[in-house]
Amino acid sequence: MAMTIGSSNSGQDVDSAPTPIEGTASSGTWFDKHPRVVDLVIVLAVFSYNLPIQIASVPDNLWSGSGILVSLGLCTPYLFRRRFPLRVFIVILLVVAVQLLLGIGLLVADVMLLFALYNLASRHRWATTIPAASAVVLMLLVATAAPIRLRYMSIGDVGLLVFIAVWTWTWGALVKARREHVASLRQRALQLEREREAHGQVVAARERARIAREIHDIVSHSLGVVVVLADGAASTTHSDPDRAQKAMETVRDTGRGALAEMRSMLGVLRSDEPGSHAPQPGIGQVDQLIEDSRAAGLPVTLKIQGERIPVPTGVDLAVYRTVQEALTNIRKHAGSQVSHVEVLIIRSNTSIEVQVVDDGHGPKSPHQRPHEGYGLFGMRERISAYGGTLHTGQRREKGFEVRANLPIGGPE
Template sequence: MSGEPPGPGSWLRERVWLLDLLVVIGVFLYNVPIIPTYADDAMTGIGLIIVSAALCAPYMLRRRYPLAVFGIMLVAACVQLLFSAPILVADVMLLFAVYNVATGYRWWASLTVALLAVGWLLVAAIPHLGDEFLEIGQLGVLVVVTLWVWTWGTLVRIRRQYIAGLRERAEQAERERETNARIAVADERARIAREIHDIVSHSLSVVVVMSDGAAAKVESEPERAKSAMLGVLDTGRTALAEMRRMLGVLRDDEPGSQAPQPGITQLEDLIEQSRAAGMPVALTVSGERPPLSQGVELTVYRVVQEALTNVRKHAGSQVTGVDMALTYRPEEVEVRVADDGRGPTDDVGGHGLVGMRERTAAHGGTFQAGARVGGGFELVAVLPREGEGA
């Protein structure tokens, strides 16, 4: 809120009934002194005063019951004809009622009201044409004014509907923006969760395997144990660097947040880490590497990373070989990782495979994973060169 005091326009809009009351009192008081001019006796004068009150007073209810207010006014105006009186000043309230109906109802309903007002005007005025009160030209002006009032009210209604439509579209657009923002936040959280899962799962599995090997060889082969622990150190540093980069997504001032994301060029380091942990990984690359988007390169890296992590977790100690094939085609790149271990058992639908499938689908690719004929496990991810999510 701005804290500014409301202006006089706001005060009047909140008390519009006061403006209606002023109109009613003003018209009625202006009309009363003229009634004796039209009345031949006291009873006629009293009757015209009552008619004037019936014309003016219902206007206070015009916002709640516009059609009923016009109907009461029209009946009062017809009673006025019984006193053989010409047009009164209070009859101007019929114009106000026509305008009020035109601002709130469809054109055919408000036009019917306007035509009823014009019909009453003709019935009331024609018998008095030529008198000192009214001439034919003045009658024409009154008819035109009545139709103009109806047109004005109709245009006001159309403008209000147009503004209401604009406001509704603006509110709808705002709701859509909020929905899209929530979806974007959810997608970003899911992406960050996948990244953190890949980083932590892969790095910790390497650290665990290499630490276990170093502990077993620390007395019999101290040099080999030392080499394994240095590998643990390198893996830990790499994981910390990637975690720092991921935190940079959430905190722009985090050091290293602008570090490039891993891609295909880092696959050799990833495979060397696995080999250092004792996993026999063989890499085969075929085809000429086309230009790939950063998103596709990151997806290839994460798929390989998660695939090697799954081999360490599920293939078992009997695994003798892990074949990784990277095939480049003119419009796509294929990643195939296969092992001869026992493969996943109860984790086939786990977060890792789901994450790989989601990553691949996000770039318009396909993902398949399952047991191999003859034993082992295999996964294949095919990604278009550019990627839909690029």
Template sequence: MRQSAPASSGAPVPAAPGPGSWFRERTWLVDLLVTMAVFLYNLPIFPLYARDPLHAVALLLVSAVICGSYLLRRRFPVGVLALMIATTSVQLLLGAPILAADAMLLLAVYNLAVRRTAPVSVLGALAAVAWLLIAVVPRLGEEFIDIGQLGVLIVLTAWVWTWGTLVRIRRQHVSGLQERAEQAERERETRARIAVAEERARIAREIHDIVSHSLSVVVLMSDGAAATVGSEPERARSAMLHVRDTGRSALAEMRRMLGVLREDEPGSDAPQPGMAQLAVLVEQSRAAGLPVALTVDGSPGGMSEGLGLTVFRIVQEALTNVRRHAGPGLRRVDVRIDCRPREVVLRVTDDGQGPGAGDAGSGGHGLLGMRERAAAHGGTLHVGAAEDGGFEVVAALPREAREEGAG
């Protein structure tokens, strides 16, 4: 038997319609009901002013136009009020001063104030008041409408205009809040996409460094083992053990990096490499045949994990480049870490031929990755020919620049 999914399963649940949503979705029906109600209420009144059947038909048509034009109020608010005032003026010419259908003028003034700016709606309200004065003032002495009732009608017109203006201002305020909320949501989505792109770039740099360094070590050790397996089996065996350990270490680091994407990946909580792992890195390079010497001046105490990882990766990529580009004349590689109070300066120099001029200037992924790492930590990187020949990589990394700014 199938079971319905619980409400907490994350499936979107449609919101329950509010009590007035049916009418809000059918505003035309509301307008039609209002129009019909006023028109029917007006039917027993206009015959009082009719002198003959033809005159009665004319007044009926006038009332129908006044009421019927209200149905177009949403598309033509200005035109509807203008048509009503023009039609009620014809009504005055037919001898009918005020009919029940003239109440539609108040609704038209309200509609205009809701849908148009104040300068336009004020002119419409003044036009309605002017028509009212023209219709009533000449008949004040005929016991038709007294001065007090005229004042009430003028105040009512002003109140209707004020009400519509307040509704328009409130709608604009709500619309502005909605736009700001949508803009904030778009900004959050943009920041999230940027964060994802930055994280992918970071993972790509990490994987590039891991794979390029570890595979170059594996290739060199495998070549050495293959060359000595017949004459020096013990040395070949030691080289293959180094290949095994390097492969395991690379797999562990790859597993940790992929654990960012898969939280349940074993080893995802393994610590990031840092200053403490530099000695192991140098030892692996020596085992691969590089004449590397490591010197650390000053105390690395208090160094952040991010700074330690940046130092480790830059040194790792620099040693990888030495293996690729130094050439057969390589005799020494010096790795010097100078831990100063405000910055850490690392220098990797060798006496080989180094990358070509084009590589030093533009760089492949390795040099570009080192520059990005240094820049991400607020530092600088210099690569190029050393003063006494060979090639050097020099990075100056502040100890606290990024950590303080990150908060």
């Protein structure tokens, strides 16, 4: 049995390859790349060592080849242990039972039962492996009963064999636990990678929505002004050439401004090129926005209250886009009856309030949500992104109002 103790170290090499539980790639060593060869070498080594000495354990009343057949039954199934760990263990355990029933003594090949137990413990759950380990211990007790009675073995020898069996099961269970832990870490890493990709897709979608809002605000306002002025110029070409020429010059300037603003926005998106960051419009450009609207025939006035204070870039742009979208909506929906539009910007140390009020006909019915197109939706989304609030609705007396409040300390 000293041979049994010394041979158990081979089991570690045999099962160093990954198991079907984890489904991971091999570590790249020669043993991992040739697992079948390793198993075959172990089986041949154990069988060859056992062959010349097995005859000593066979009773005289048995055929002399019984020991060889039992040794084959103990060693050969181990070649299939990676694919069928439980079945291999059961077959080897049954061969050991037949060996004991025939009265054949302990063989060197019996070490394969410990190998099979380790293999099973490293691949199956405790509900399966604990009964298996108990069966091995029971077999050891039965096999050593006669040698103890004949004083060939002592109680200490039996205790050592039981300890080896328990240790073999423990070792396999620890290997299995480590493999599952590594597999869970890898699974977690894959999950984090998927979450990172999903987050990137969400960020990209938000960026596309932001770009869509910017393009809508620029194109909708500028083209609205261009269309109005072009209509006016077409109707006064013969009756008032000077006025038509002035209108077309304003169309030209508005188109150039829209083109410059589009280039500015695209310049910000091209962050990988040095010097591509162009300034975005803000409160300082609202004056020009008002002038363009007046030139397009919209009777609008601007009032700015409060001292000039540093404003985050995003909030500054949000104020400009709010005024721009409100004026565009008035030109689209307020009707020809509008006679006055007032834009009021109130600056304080904590927030900026924007009010755009007109005296047009407003919504056609009290239940209609006016202008709830992409522009107003984008305006509401933009202001919410900076922790602000937006109120739109019909005025009690006449017209429509847009009121936005943006905290200066909101997120950038």
